[in-house]
Amino acid sequence: MRVAVIGAGPAGATAAYCLARAGVEVDVYEASGGVGGMARSIDLWGQTVGIGPQHFSSTDPRVNELWLEAAGGAYEMVEPRVRTYRDGRLHRDPRPLADRFLRRPAPAFAHPRQGPGEVYARMCAFAERHGGRVHLDAPVAGLALDGTRVTGVRLNSGEVREHDHVISSMPPPGARPAYRYTVVVYLHTSAESVFGDTWIDVPDPGLRTERVTNFDNWVPAxxxxxxxxxxALEYRCGDDDRWRWHDERYVALARAEIAAIGVVAAQEILDAVALRVPKSQATHQPGPVAPIEGLQVLGRPGATQAGSILSGLLAAENVLEDAGHDLWSPTPHPGRSRITATGLEMESALRPRLKFG
Structure with missing residues (x-):
């Protein structure tokens, strides 16, 4: 059995990993030059950074066990510190990140030592070590079909590659795709730990950036x-005039907005670079489409890393076991867990016992 996976983001990488673990020959087709999607790791100025504050958090034991297995212990716990910039000044968020499991604020989350993409890079490397192939810079134009059954993928070059099953992060045939686009401007500053927050949310209508991430306060390694x-300052747009701004315009905007927020002085900025992520978030819904035998369409648009991992895991089970999982409305797991510095802890170990009488 040969399986194609379209997209090497968290969902696609997970599907490839699970299939390879079961001995299936898998080909991953990724349009960009790296794996991880919006959760990939990037090397800049001698450091490893992500695309904004992409962090992993889950209470699902299936997801946490798989993430820990792929991470191989190469992670640390990060205590998030978040402020909000609005009305022209910084505020400590009155609604801190909540651990809905323990009902306490600001939970620590597990983060790979070499950025969020390290886990997905490990997954893809595992697939290659077990007979699979990861094709980078290999955009897929569409599916090859024989009636209502998928027979492979059609590359942009026109080449058709045959496969028995396809797991796809592309919109299904018949859907009306719509996307958000992202531009991230990275600032290289001379200061050490310019501010103490992990990131700053920016809902201020006077600024265009949505968030400022400080990678100094993540994982020291x-x-x-x-x-x-x-x-990193994040800017989101559609396929419109703002997407087509020159990089220099985005860099100038980021310099002006970081100065307006007041956390970095202009003379502390050594360098800047803009990164463009086309179709960074799907906003379409699948809609009524004709079923295609052998095709699994991954997850809901805008899913978190945890949701994407679950989608990839369930898609692999559908191929391997004909499990019949609904990838768009997965059944919740009855157990709950969380990742700590020492590994996985289940709900029974974390929840205080009630005493009566």
Whole structure:
């Protein structure tokens, strides 16, 4: 059995990993030059950074067990510190990140030592070590069909590659795709730990950026001994005029907005670079489409890393076991867990016991 996986984001990488673990020959087709999607890791100025504050958090034991297995212990716990910039000043968020499991604020989350994409890079590397192939810079134009059954994938070059099953992060045939686009401007600053927050949310109508991430306050290993701090400002748009702005315009905007927020002085900015992520988030819904035998369409648009991992895991089970999982409305797991510095803890170990009488 040969299976094609379209997209090497968290869902696609997970599906490839689970299939390879079961001995299935898998080909992953990724349009970009790296794996991880919006959760990939990037090397900049001698450090490893992500695309904004992409972090993993889950209470599902299936997801947590798989993430820990792929991470191989190469992670640390991060205590998130978040402020909000609005009305022209910074506020400590009155609604801190909540651990809905323990009912306490600001839970620590597990983060790979070399950025969020390390787990998905490990998954794809595992698939390759077990006979699979990961094709980067290989955009897929569409599916090859024989009636209502998928027979493979059609690349942009026109080449058709045959497969018995396809697991796809592309919109299904018949859907009306719509996307958000993302531009991230990275600032290389001379200051060490320019501010103490992990990230700053920016719902201020006077600014265009949505969030400022400070990678200095994540995992120390990702800095690789460098002293300077890397910040990221995120800008979202559609396929419109703002997407077509020159990089220099985005860099100038980011410099002006970080100065307006007041956490970095202009003279502390050593360098800046803009990264464009086309179709970074799908906003379409699948709609009524004709079923295609042998095709699994991955997850809901805008899913978290945890939701994407679950979608990939269930898609693999559908191929391997004909499990019949609904990838768009997965059944919740009855148990609950969380990842700690020492591994996985189940609900019974974390919840205080009630005493009566």
């Amino acid at each position: 990702a800095k690789r001994g460098e002293r300077e701090t890397v910040l």
